Amino acid sequence: MKGMSVIVKTISSWVKVLIILFGIYIVLFGHLTPGGGFAGGVVLASSYVLLMLAFGREFVLKNLPLSLDSKLDCVGGILFIAIAILGVVFGGVFFKNCFIEYGQKFNLISAGTIPLSNIVIGLKVGASLYLVIFLLSAFRRDDSDEQSVFRSPEEIHDRAMKDEKESN
Amino acid sequence: MIVVFYILLLFMLIAAIIAVETKNLLSAVICVGAIGFGGSLIFLFLRAPDIAITQIVVEVLGLIILIRATIARDLTSISGDREFFGTVVSIVIIFLIFMAGFKVLDSLHDFGTPVYAKTEKAASQTYIEKGLEDTGATNIVSSIILDYRAYDTLGEATVLFTAVIGATVLLRKKSRKSPEVLE
Numbered sequence: 001m002k003g004m005s006v007i008v009k010t011i012s013s014w015v016k017v018l019i020i021l022f023g024i025y026i027v028l029f030g031h032l033t034p035g036g037g038f039a040g041g042v043v044l045a046s047s048y049v050l051l052m053l054a055f056g057r058e059f060v061l062k063n064l065p066l067s068l069d070s071k072l073d074c075v076g077g078i079l080f081i082a083i084a085i086l087g088v089v090f091g092g093v094f095f096k097n098c099f100i101e102y103g104q105k106f107n108l109i110s111a112g113t114i115p116l117s118n119i120v121i122g123l124k125v126g127a128s129l130y131l132v133i134f135l136l137s138a139f140r141r142d143d144s145d146e147q148s149v150f151r152s153p154e155e156i157h158d159r160a161m162k163d164e165k166e167s168n
Numbered sequence: 169m170i171v172v173f174y175i176l177l178l179f180m181l182i183a184a185i186i187a188v189e190t191k192n193l194l195s196a197v198i199c200v201g202a203i204g205f206g207g208s209l210i211f212l213f214l215r216a217p218d219i220a221i222t223q224i225v226v227e228v229l230g231l232i233i234l235i236r237a238t239i240a241r242d243l244t245s246i247s248g249d250r251e252f253f254g255t256v257v258s259i260v261i262i263f264l265i266f267m268a269g270f271k272v273l274d275s276l277h278d279f280g281t282p283v284y285a286k287t288e289k290a291a292s293q294t295y296i297e298k299g300l301e302d303t304g305a306t307n308i309v310s311s312i313i314l315d316y317r318a319y320d321t322l323g324e325a326t327v328l329f330t331a332v333i334g335a336t337v338l339l340r341k342k343s344r345k346s347p348e349v350l351e
Binding site for chain 2: 097
């Protein structure tokens, strides 16, 4: 049985929802209350780190594969530049805060492109931190290998998939 | 308020000394985490909740990674004595930095009276006065990092992206093509 004990698994399966909700709240309300894209993204990444510690690496890989995660990272980066180019299109200046006239101040829909940038940055930071932590945790010496080289994340992914097929 | 700072600073100092002096790697890692949490509490009391949130979350993540790294090792305690010359040199350097820090602290303004508040049309005053009007964001930190100084955030995102690429490339088992094929 992979992962930690039953108590840790039960508690973390309850708590993960709250952590993810808190991360989404920090990202969405970044322009109104303390927080923002970076902090919210780190909270989102830490929820997956909790799942990784409690249920094991393979569970998280089935939930959010590395290929999807790296795509999310790239999409976040591209969308942030797209928001900057929106400024060129609508305001004439790179990173111009356009659409500022929509919504009222102190409301959720306000502040032009700032909430959009917060969401995009949160996506990007969460995805890349999760990727870095996963890579670092998958990085270990494999003594059974003849050359005793470091086992790569792709190989761990392949092995996990193979084990799963065999267990089924 | 100042008393709280001194208590927190004392707590962080004690944690730092224990982290350096203890022989057990796991307790050293936990002490380093305690220093970070003390720092985030200080940020909170200095009315910078944004930095406090980020600091506490990054601290938790870093602590988890460090604990995993120490537990994964067979060796969880350090043995052996320190080199005499290295200890003396580091103590002298730390003392010099300490004296320089005192000099800097003397020349600083009091807490709550920023230097640029006295000059008119300073950038910080403009942000505070016009921030809500210009950007519509109530959180002034957001209005600065995503509107006035959005280029900084773009650079930061690029740095993170580069770090991910570096980690992915360095932790790979072998290159896609062998050197002969590349030549």
